[in-house]
Amino acid sequence: MIRYLLLILLPLFFVSCMTKLTKEKEVNCPVVEILCQPEQWSGMAYDSSYEVNKFLDSYYTFEKVNQINSIDNEWALCFLDNKKTALVYDDAGRQRVMLARMIKYNSGTLESGLGIPVSGHAGSMSVNKDKIIFSVSATEGMIGKSDLYEGTLSGNYIHNAKSLGKKIHQNEFTWESQPALSPDGKVLFFASDRKVGFGDTDIWFTIKDENGDWVEPMNCGSHINTGCSELTPFVNSNGKKLLFSSAGHQTVGGYDIFESEISDEFWSAVKNKDLDKLKNPDFFFSKPKNLKPPLNTKFDELFPSSPSDADTLLYYSSNQDADKASFVSMEGGFDIFVRKKNVTKKETSKPDLAKKDIDFNVNPDIKxxxxxxxxxxxxxxxxxxxxxxxxxxxxxxxxxxxxxxxxxxxxxxxxxxxxxxxxxxxxxxxxxxxxxxxxxxxxxxxxxxxxxxxxxxxxxxxxxxEMLTLRINFPTDVYDNPYRYVLDSNGVETIQTWQMQLDNLAENILKSKDKIKVIVLTGHTDDIGTVNYNLTLGKRRVDFVKAELVKRGVPEEILETKSAGKSKPLIKKENEEMEMYRMRLRRVELSKILNN
Structure with missing residues (x-):
């Protein structure tokens, strides 16, 4: 069964038929030409057992990464350096990004959110030094549309974000996402459903011209793209391999991860900015090789990435354990996995003492x-x-x-x-x-x-x-289902969940409840919407906080709630992006009024 249609339904990474766009879309979308005809992979799976691998010079192990997976979807790791990475994940129906640090190759720890000053589903990203290319998909209006942006990464915030422009975004309906920069930052690979492709989504690339601007994108050709969907490109650290996911070629099932050799002639043509030569990509990319089981499964494997050499350490996402989803195991949906190459330690041969060139005159005083x-x-x-x-x-x-x-x-x-x-x-x-x-x-x-x-x-x-500001991160127009992590004073996610923050607050209140006459909770909203609408929304959000505190044992009679709506905005910081400013505006302020 062809399963490549599964992910097409997802809002950021894949595009499905959309209505209410144009007559052209309404007429053409239901007419599906059967182009995707993958072959069944029939090779030999990699044997990862110890009994076999103990005789080899090197062998692979495959395992799930600890401490960063959850019961929701974890889509991708986008490495910023050898240890620091950006984790793309699902949260309350929206895709977001957290910065994490790899403690070991198979475990990581979350550090903070990433301030992305563009509204929408946050997609995967690629970094070269302090320059970052990232994708964002609309959550309102043109659902399914995705654009690529570039900016400067500083700490946990993206500054000076701007669209890559009309050359990259073919028109207002196309989907461009999943950027992958070459090691030198001069070539950008990405996935797109733009016209004149081979299938539903293809992998394309663009290079920088003499002025440092990206040129018109070029298709990666028939060796890479098929009548199915090709997605999630990644360039190895030495520039020798292009890794990607495909529902075509020869697959184990669903989306598999493949690798293709990139010829030296490709990089020579890039260096010389030989666009005519680059428009014939089949000369540059070898026919792809399936990375085979157990990495690839009958389920879906996506988003290959590595902080160094992908042959040594390769991270990817898979939904192979989706049926095991539980809060106990903290797995489910798509999780992050890792393939590690292990080098077997061989005993070095003992020196041949009969050889005449060995110097036996060793000074015994030297240690x-x-x-x-x-x-x-x-x-x-x-x-x-x-x-x-x-x-x-x-x-x-x-x-x-x-x-x-x-x-x-x-x-x-x-x-x-x-x-x-x-x-x-x-x-x-x-x-x-x-x-x-x-x-x-x-x-x-x-x-x-x-x-x-x-x-x-x-x-x-x-x-x-004396006065506490709760920055529980509510989605737009939502008052009872917050995003997972609370915000800091800059509007960026922390690693503290809203439940943990309310646990701390309840514990704090209960320690001095006999001294407290009343705690006043005031709900504030952003500037979008009418005065009356925001007064109601602010009251509903603050009542949600009150109900959660009562669940944690705080006496209801000492909690007084009210709403200021959008009437008391914070001062907008200099050069602060509107998206981040509005996240700061959504807050609940608390003050204690003590007895006597």
Whole structure:
């Protein structure tokens, strides 16, 4: 059964028939020409068993990546360097991006969200130094349309984002997505359903001209593209291979991952900007090779990527375990997998003592000590806890350390009379550290130190506020189904879920509930919509927060809710993108009114 139609239904990555577009679309869309006729793969699967591989110089292992998969879809890892990566995932019906760090080849830890100043489903991306190409698909209006953008990546934010322009985007109906830059950043591969292709979606490429602008895209040709769909291109770090997913060629089933050799002549033509030669791509790309089972399965394998050499370390997504979805296993839908090449350690042959060229005149006084690298596995987290407004040092402030991602309490300490605290933590572990104080609210920080970092002490001060701002990230017009992670003061996702933040808030309130007369919760919205509409929306969102606090044991009678709607906007920062500004505007502010 041809399963390539499965993913065409997904809003960002694939396009299906759309109505209410133009008469041309309405007439042509239902008429489907049967072009996709894949052959069944019939090779020999790779045997990953130890009994076979122990005799080989190298062998592959295949496994699921730990700590970054969830019961929802994890689509792709887009590496920013050897350890840092962007994870594309699903959240409440929308595709979003989180930055993560690979602790080991088979496990990672989330670090923060990524500020993308373009509204819509966030797609995959490709980075060359600080330049980033990314895709965004519309969530309103022209559903299914996807565009490519470029910008500058700084920290966890994309600056100066702009569309790649009309040469790349053929018209207002086409879908361009899944960018892949060459190692030198001079060639951009991407997937598109633009006309004059071989199938539903093809892989195309463009190069930069003398002015640094992208030229008219060229199809990768019949060696790469088929009458089916080709998607998710990736260029290996040495520029020698193009990896991609296809529902055509010879497949195990669904979408499989293939690799094609890129000839040196291709890079020569790129260097010389020989567009006429580049328009004959079959000379440059070899016929693709299926990466075969167990990497490819009867399900779908997508988004090949690697921080280095794809033959050594290859990441990809697959829905092969979709039927195992559960909150216990934290898997389901599409998950991230990794193929690792392991080199077998062979015994070196002993020297032939009979050889005459061996020098036996060794000075016995010379000692050849191998250099020892001391790895310190712990570090000390220190700092001072202040009152946020007066900056007064707070004694007896509680510092609670939770180990992530399992959200279990690791240690608890209190600040001394000078507001100082100190706690020893382990490296290569992500912690959530929360400081709270009597009659005030709390502040939380995410802490992580790499095992190879020689740091012995890390400073983290806390400023505990009198008024707390909850930045639960609600989708537009939604009040009872937030996105997974809360936002920071810049409108970028943190790694703290909204449930975790409300757990902390409820615990904070319950510790001093006898002193609290009332807690006032005020809902704020962005500037879109009428005054009355936003007053209602703000009230519904703040009532949602109230209901969640009551579930956590907070007495309902001390919670007072109201809505300011869009009447009290925050000051827009200089050069702040409107999308990020509106995310900051959606918030709930809390203040405590104490007895006496």
């Amino acid at each position: 050849l000590d191998e250099p020892k690298i001391e790895i310190v596995k712990t570090f000390t987290l220190t700092g001072t806890v202040y009152q946020a407004v007066t900056l007064t040092e707070l004694d007896e402030a509680e510092i609670k350390v939770k180990k992530m991602p399992d959200n279990t309490v690791f240690k608890e300490v209190k600040s001394d009379k000078n507001g100082k605290y100190s706690v020893e933590l382990n490296k290569d572990v992500r912690y959530e550290v929360t400081a709270s104080a009597k009659d005030l609210f709390f502040e939380t920080a995410s802490i992580y130190v790499d095992m190879l970092d020689n740091i012995k002490e890390l400073k983290q001060d806390f400023r505990i506020p």
